[in-house]
Amino acid sequence: MKNYFFLQVYSLVKKIPRWRVATYSQIATLLGQPRSAQAVGWALHACPDNIPWQRVINKAGMISIINERAPKTLQVALLKTDGIKVIKNEGDFFVDLKIYRWLK
DNA sequence: CGAATGACCAAGC
DNA sequence: GGCTTGGCCATTC
Numbered sequence: 001m002k003n004y005f006f007l008q009v010y011s012l013v014k015k016i017p018r019w020r021v022a023t024y025s026q027i028a029t030l031l032g033q034p035r036s037a038q039a040v041g042w043a044l045h046a047c048p049d050n051i052p053w054q055r056v057i058n059k060a061g062m063i064s065i066i067n068e069r070a071p072k073t074l075q076v077a078l079l080k081t082d083g084i085k086v087i088k089n090e091g092d093f094f095v096d097l098k099i100y101r102w103l104k
Numbered sequence: 105c106g107a108a109t110g111a112c113c114a115a116g117c
Numbered sequence: 118g119g120c121t122t123g124g125c126c127a128t129t130c
Contacts, residue, residue, distance in 0.1 A: 035125050038111095038113080038127080039125085039128080042111075042126090043128090045110070047111090053111085058113085063111085
C-alpha cells in the first residue's frame with residue numbers, strides 16, 4: 001500500500017495511553033509533519049475500528065466529529081470508559097486538554 | 105495529471 | 118466575539 005501516512009497515524013494513535021488524549025496537530029507533529037493535521041483527521045475518518053480514534057480531538061479539545069458510524073455520543077462514552085471526564089456544553093463535547101493532553 | 109474532499113488551523117472581518 | 122476565508126496536506130475521483 002502507498003498510504004504510509006495513514007498507517008503511521010494509526011500506529012501512533014494506538015500508542016496513546018488509556019487516560020490521555022491527543023490533538024490532530026499533535027499527531028501530525030509527532031509524525032514529523034506539523035502541517036498535516038487535516039490529513040490526520042482524514043486518516044481517522046477511515047476509522048479502521050481497531051484503533052482508539054476517540055482519543056484524538058481537535059486543538060480546542062472539542063469533539064467535532066461528523067460521522068454516522070461514530071457519533072459524538074459514542075466517542076464520549078468511550079472516553080468515559082478510558083477514565084476521561086468529558087464536559088458537555090450546548091450540545092458540543094469538550095475534553096480538558098490541560099489535564100488529559102498526552103505528553104510524549 | 106488536475107480538481108475535489110475533509111473528524112484541521114490560523115488569521116481576518 | 119462569532120462567522121467566513123484561505124492555506125495546509127494526503128488521499129480519492
